[in-house]
Amino acid sequence: xxxxxxVGGVRLLAAAAVVSIVAVACGGGGSGTSSSSSxxxxxxxxxxxxxxxxxxxxxxxxxxEYFQESFAFFQCCLLRTLMTYNGKPASQGGNQVYPDxxxxxxxxxxxxxxxxxxxxxxxxxSPPLQSVEITSPDIVRALMRxxxxxxxxxxxxxxxxxxxxSDYSAGKAKTISxxxxxxxxxxxxxxxxxxxxxxxxxxxxxxxxxxxNPSDPSAPLGVAQGHDTNYGSYMVSSGPYMWAGSGDLDxxxxxxxxxxxxxxxxxxxxxxxxxxxxxxxPLRPAYVDGIDTSVSPSASQAVLEKEVTxxxxxxxxxxxxxxxxxxxxxxxxxxxxxxxINPSAGNYYVAMNLGTPPFDDIHVRKAVxxxxxxxxxxxxxxxxxxxxxxxxxxxxxxxxxxxxxQVLKNYDPYKTPSEQGADTSGGLQLxxxxxxxxxxxxxxxxxxxxxxxxxxxxxxxxxxQPAFNSEIQQNLAKIGIQLNLKQLxxxxxxxxxxxPSSQIPLALSPGWLQDYPDAFTFFYLTMxxxxxxxxxxxxxxxxxxxxxxxxxxxxxxxxxPSMDAQIQKCMPLTGDARVNCWADADxxxxxxxxxxxxxxxTNTVNITGPRVTNYVYNEFASGMSMDxxxxxxxxxxxxxx
Amino acid sequence: xxRLEGRPTHEPFQESSEPGEHVGRYLIRRTLFGFLVLVVxxxxxxxxxxxxxxxxxxIRLAGKHPSPQELALIRHNLGLDRPVWVQYWHFARGLIPWxxxxxxxxxxxxxxNTIPVRTEIVQRFPITLTLTIGATILWxxxxxxxxxxxxxxxGSAMDRSAMVLALIGVSAPIxxxxxxxxxxxxxxxxxxxxxxxxxxxxxxxxxxxxxxVLPWISLAVTNAAFYSRMVRGNLLETMSEDYIRTxxxxxxxxxxxxxxxxxxxALTPVVTMLGLDVAFLLxxxxxxxxxxxxxxxxxxxxxxxxxxxxxxxMGVTIVGAFFIVVANLVVDVVYAxxxxxxxxx
Numbered sequence: 011x012x013x014x015x016x017v018g019g020v021r022l023l024a025a026a027a028v029v030s031i032v033a034v035a036c037g038g039g040g041s042g043t044s045s046s047s048s049x050x051x052x053x054x055x056x057x058x059x060x061x062x063x064x065x066x067x068x069x070x071x072x073x074x075e076y077f078q079e080s081f082a083f084f085q086c087c088l089l090r091t092l093m094t095y096n097g098k099p100a101s102q103g104g105n106q107v108y109p110d111x112x113x114x115x116x117x118x119x120x121x122x123x124x125x126x127x128x129x130x131x132x133x134x135x136s137p138p139l140q141s142v143e144i145t146s147p148d149i150v151r152a153l154m155r156x157x158x159x160x161x162x163x164x165x166x167x168x169x170x171x172x173x174x175x176s177d178y179s180a181g182k183a184k185t186i187s188x189x190x191x192x193x194x195x196x197x198x199x200x201x202x203x204x205x206x207x208x209x210x211x212x213x214x215x216x217x218x219x220x221x222x223n224p225s226d227p228s229a230p231l232g233v234a235q236g237h238d239t240n241y242g243s244y245m246v247s248s249g250p251y252m253w254a255g256s257g258d259l260d261x262x263x264x265x266x267x268x269x270x271x272x273x274x275x276x277x278x279x280x281x282x283x284x285x286x287x288x289x290x291x292p293l294r295p296a297y298v299d300g301i302d303t304s305v306s307p308s309a310s311q312a313v314l315e316k317e318v319t320x321x322x323x324x325x326x327x328x329x330x331x332x333x334x335x336x337x338x339x340x341x342x343x344x345x346x347x348x349x350x351i352n353p354s355a356g357n358y359y360v361a362m363n364l365g366t367p368p369f370d371d372i373h374v375r376k377a378v379x380x381x382x383x384x385x386x387x388x389x390x391x392x393x394x395x396x397x398x399x400x401x402x403x404x405x406x407x408x409x410x411x412x413x414x415x416q417v418l419k420n421y422d423p424y425k426t427p428s429e430q431g432a433d434t435s436g437g438l439q440l441x442x443x444x445x446x447x448x449x450x451x452x453x454x455x456x457x458x459x460x461x462x463x464x465x466x467x468x469x470x471x472x473x474x475q476p477a478f479n480s481e482i483q484q485n486l487a488k489i490g491i492q493l494n495l496k497q498l499x500x501x502x503x504x505x506x507x508x509x510p511s512s513q514i515p516l517a518l519s520p521g522w523l524q525d526y527p528d529a530f531t532f533f534y535l536t537m538x539x540x541x542x543x544x545x546x547x548x549x550x551x552x553x554x555x556x557x558x559x560x561x562x563x564x565x566x567x568x569x570x571p572s573m574d575a576q577i578q579k580c581m582p583l584t585g586d587a588r589v590n591c592w593a594d595a596d597x598x599x600x601x602x603x604x605x606x607x608x609x610x611x612t613n614t615v616n617i618t619g620p621r622v623t624n625y626v627y628n629e630f631a632s633g634m635s636m637d638x639x640x641x642x643x644x645x646x647x648x649x650x651x
Numbered sequence: 652x653x654r655l656e657g658r659p660t661h662e663p664f665q666e667s668s669e670p671g672e673h674v675g676r677y678l679i680r681r682t683l684f685g686f687l688v689l690v691v692x693x694x695x696x697x698x699x700x701x702x703x704x705x706x707x708x709x710i711r712l713a714g715k716h717p718s719p720q721e722l723a724l725i726r727h728n729l730g731l732d733r734p735v736w737v738q739y740w741h742f743a744r745g746l747i748p749w750x751x752x753x754x755x756x757x758x759x760x761x762x763x764n765t766i767p768v769r770t771e772i773v774q775r776f777p778i779t780l781t782l783t784i785g786a787t788i789l790w791x792x793x794x795x796x797x798x799x800x801x802x803x804x805x806g807s808a809m810d811r812s813a814m815v816l817a818l819i820g821v822s823a824p825i826x827x828x829x830x831x832x833x834x835x836x837x838x839x840x841x842x843x844x845x846x847x848x849x850x851x852x853x854x855x856x857x858x859x860x861x862x863x864v865l866p867w868i869s870l871a872v873t874n875a876a877f878y879s880r881m882v883r884g885n886l887l888e889t890m891s892e893d894y895i896r897t898x899x900x901x902x903x904x905x906x907x908x909x910x911x912x913x914x915x916x917a918l919t920p921v922v923t924m925l926g927l928d929v930a931f932l933l934x935x936x937x938x939x940x941x942x943x944x945x946x947x948x949x950x951x952x953x954x955x956x957x958x959x960x961x962x963x964x965m966g967v968t969i970v971g972a973f974f975i976v977v978a979n980l981v982v983d984v985v986y987a988x989x990x991x992x993x994x995x996x
Contacts (some may be wrong), residue, residue: 309847535716
């Protein structure tokens, strides 16, 4: 998934850089848990007060939104989908999908090409469509909007596997041939290829049902018709909450004349209240009566966190917690229980471009794997609390079998003493031994060819990034690789990195985060050759690029390693077989290609105010499960619907 | 008596038979010139951004793995598929200070948070205005009296001390001064409130809680030092003028000589500087707002620059330039009013 505001993870690195120096003396293990321990049953009532200084990008349009904040709100509160998550951590099944609008898990044909979903009956939308039942054509409507050429959807590529979707998206067809609704409570999805994670794709908020327009039943996109870029301001909820004032929506008017949701004020406030229509939702207890989010793009993170500590607000929707706040929560007895640290499925890494010398040589890449001092990087970035060292590509939470075993937990193909790389004699020896085998190195293990000098490298320039860049620069100098380091802001970095013709040999700042809890999302756009694109290329290493692609982007080296076969092998699988397959793909990447040096996995660090009880971590949203939060005292004044 | 040969027909001391007409023409000319300045500033800003190697905003706003069609759609929605000169024209129309034109939300639409730039500016301006007004009052209250006393007691220990302090004040970088004040008065002595304004808190409440005190002092110290030196220098110069000697010769008390005759002339340049300084601050005191976490225009400008949010940068730049242009005009008009030797030409 793209990080808020800065594509691909730089913002996460910058934000996590604000969790910079956490004194190791404070204790590296973290003091929070994945949920608050309270013996008192959660009470219903009250209004959860949140704050954020980051507005969403597309005004809550469910087909366009592509950020964690919006995913969290959609999944917990506003939208139900055929499948969904239980809103808990991975250790409690938070990585699995469960039937939500569906009555049970879908049935899949033996060839894996036909998925049949049966839907619950008697579920209705929020006002003003409280009398409208949620039916299977409503799901079709959502998928049509995802593929609509006039709607800039966030992730349509996940639905290319549906037969006819590509033709519909290209404007060659008026409907999606692979979707059929033999009755109002059945949806049959026909695929072009077996896709083991289709259940996850139907848990994405973009697939949430769109109701028909009672005033215009023939409108293909229902109430979203005419709102190509701003349906969020007219969205009808299907979850336990709805935007305040939802009853004021008036679809009898033309789209441009329709009033917008009063509870959704861009840049100011988002107000959610209970959806009176919502019933039969065992996955979302929805203890609080409402959720009020104050949006202050100009507010500083420090100020917002102080408000949490003071109890003025209950939580800040943010990327990471400031070092000073973290220290305070770790060391203050009555605050410790309001600090929560959970693994989030993200990573940071160094990307080596396989098409540029000296990184076209696998021995050079392996030497780099050994040389980088990951322990020093971890110290620079704030210690083990927020930055557990990564020894392979895919976060462990995504490579967990049904029995809870993390397949690659102890897998470390480039282990060096204390993970200190070339800063130890043992690590340096290993790195040099690899370099000595490369065509750019000499027998002593130093990279001596001219390609080893002046290697263009991009790194960030904010927070701890300069120190981080400097550490890597020193590490690689020990094996003879001299970096020409350019430190830029995130936007400038990605202007270069996303363009494959830039031919950047080394990138120090990329990061990645799951879109949904399946390792597919860690390979599909980053390591799969067919997805290398000229406009927004996240495969910085050019893994799997064909000779034609390499020529097109101006590379003199045209043959690079590929793992397309490994990825394609895993795509149709399900269950533990799928997890094991992705684990094998991870190993293949690390050992046979070594295109990236994983530095850290990420943890989500969260603080809550004093009245919050029953904190539960939502693995999918990498944040707090707002439908499970309860407040001390329960009742307080609730915003009116 | 005939006309002297060679004397220009339009003497600077000639008065027009209709002074109002003179002023009117002057104002119109200056207004048009000011508008031209805004156009040049906007054009320069636009060219810089077109040339900067920033990320395509369409990619930022698109999901991952956008198709070329999707990117084209977003670029079209943002107006980026139009010729460069057409894009500039749309932004340039936002310079017209008229409802429906000025910072048109359809064009000045933040690429970072998709909020109209005008909305952000309107929300943030009161904070910058509060910061500016408070600091201005403070530095005038500090700088002018110090400058007067220094000039009157020239060469004394008080004068020397004041000028040394002024030198320190002028030399101290404002970010350093701000951080020192914050450390001493908030972190060490716990006298000042924490920096920043809590989300949703009204501005008046923030003012009453003292959030602006340290930022006012920080801004005021630097400017007060400068103004005290300026007032001292001007007053010393003015006090050596012939008309001051004449006033003294007439038996007017020294106090009256200084305050009624000397100060008027000495403060005239101060008016000029004051107008420009205030206008500059109204565009956003970037450093002060950043250190003290005040969500004003300066912080907005900085954040917009970091995020390559061109519409926001353009909007803030235009607003800042607008204040400078207006201040220049006001100062020139007031200056002519204050100094009878100056005429509108």
